[in-house]
Amino acid sequence: MTSVTVAPPPRHYLNVAYTATSWLLTTDHKRIGILYLLSITFFFVIGGVAATLVRLELMTPEGDLLKAETYNKLFTIHGVTMVFFFLIPSIPAVLGNFLVPLMIGARDLAFPKLNLASWYLFIIGGTFTVWATVAGGVDTGWTFYTPYSSTYSNTHVMATAVGIFITGFSSILTGLNIIVTTHKMRAPGLTWFRLPLFIWSIYATSLIMVLATPVLAITLFLVAVERLAGVGVFDPKLGGDPLLFQHLFWFYSHPAVYIMILPGMGVVSELVACFTRQRPFGYAFIGFSSFAIAVFGFLVWGHHMFVSGQSVYAGMVFSILSYLVAIPSAVKVFNWTATLYKGSVSFYTPMLYALGFIGLFTVGGMTGMFLAALAVDVHVHDTYFVVAHFHYIMVGGMVMAYLGGIHFWWPKITGRLYPEGWARFSAILIFVGFNLTFFPQFVLGYLGMPRRYHVYPDEFQVLNVMSSAGASILAVGYLFPLTYLIWSLRYGPIAPANPWGATGLEWQTTSPPPTYNFDQTPVVTQEAYSYELGDAEGRPPEEIGRE
């Protein structure tokens, strides 16, 4: 990324210095966002390689490629890296870091040094986890259920737990920074109800990050103490209660699911508004539904333990509360859809991702309702139905939104335009590959194929081959953006300040922005989405395009 070359005249955050230390010791939120972008792409590749091997093994019913132990390690590495080192930092730490100060008209986040420190914590935590992987792996699954993780597993549980513990603090510090920045750093005139919806959602995400992550930290700490000091906080042999671990773990990890979707919803709100040239329908409802999801998200963790021996009455309460999450989620989906109505819709790449998000998230959310039903969950618990469900949310939802956001803000981040034709082609390829990979898994799960086994009965083979074939298409789909985005750094056309004719504050400064973002602190006199007024140059909506 340091090799970006742009015509000399305007000084911006990329060409202000080129040395390694100017990157590694930077306190510029935009550069730290790029450090995160590079780091999480690295972890995405690791998680992707593990997923590839898992899908290859599942091409045949027999365990002919991998041993059971290796398979266990691979799906654990896939889960751990994708959840903790890709999805959770993806939009908050890359786009959040880059965009929050720009969108609110600030020079930087409230605590720039803390921001850099959080990236270093991320790297240190990641190093532990990579080391654990290289040194022999870990086989507990990303959920670390006790007493297997605390007593019986002979793999590198400690190093992985330490890695996630440290990375958790990176996530806490990012959330803290965003909360304080949103409260205290907004430009004059930028009231809460003039904020872009991305800020609402990233703020709600940050609340979850700071309130849930510490619970994961103490839980992993207890697992580590249990392994290290030989005590039995979660070990039934020593009077401990394994279910307590599951309560503590899911008290973090269920809200963490919303860390992995809320920012995507924020991105989609921006994309839908820009590519329909409309103010989002029901702005306040979309904003508050982010908070509702964050709050409800803290009250539903018990739906992961319907079959773990939890009291049936607790199960009923958790089931009802889980249904409640559907309300704010549906509010968003209906509002995005209503925004399309009578909008001037254009199908640039980011919009393709946004539309993909809306459909796939809806499928993922609806199947979540199946799982929240006590009786149905007994049937599909720990089957591929669950795997398909959460991949529709995390990949179909969050990764789509992340890619949509990266494409949308790429001109602002790098000062270059990406090749639209290739980008549209790969967006469609990813959509097709994704559905072919994961839709058969709903069927597999409903027919009773359990997750986390490397062998399965012969009758499941056709659906598994379909899934693996889809995964190969998906992999190719991901390689395209990786290639043409890097290509565009050198050969892409120079981006104007506002290639989309969008209305946010981030589009009012140059592309890429100067180090302190704005030459003068902007004064805000209207809300974020004044598309009915045309764009900054006064062009009417239908004339606004990229070319």
Next chain:
Amino acid sequence: MNDLANPLAHQFDDLDQQRDAAELGMWVFLATEVLFFGGLFLAYAVYRGQYGEAFAAASHHLDSWLGAANTLVLLTSSLTMALAVHAAQTGQRGLLVGLLLATLLLGAVFLGVKLYEYHHKYEEQLVPLFGLPFHYEGSARSQAMMFFTLYFIMTGVHALHMVIGIGVLGTLVVLAWRDGLLAERYIPVHLTGLYWHFVDIVWVFLFPFLYLVGTR
């Protein structure tokens, strides 16, 4: 110390905004700490509920007088800390250095007493960690083990927070000595004060939960 000339960081418009941001940041951090300790208190509540009698019996092996004395020490340190914040705001350098040192020393006394208690438990063979011999006379041995496990983890995590606080106080003493923390530069003292009071409050809960279980 390089920013002695200008205490305002580039991203802020004025000192008020900078102070508000720092203060809110500290409160958010303390909220994360509440959740961090919350996990431990939940574990304690679960096992206390399941093993109430065994916890009461095991609790009698702790010296509640030492615990009470330590509570007094820590609450006094909160007083000196609060006075230190006032001294910083009003620009009294000598008083500030003295009060920060007093807070630091009281914290050290607390940790000394804690270490003595740990050592005493070791001699009584009541440390269920690292495969050390665990010699317990009562009926419910494994339940008492759980009590002592939680005792060591909870007070240990608390003590770790005390050590960090003492480290920060040491840094503040040096800065205060060099005139770095007076008047509009008092924010670091104020934030450390918030942290220190939080750590004290955790102990205010730990003391009755661990030392005063059941009737004596």
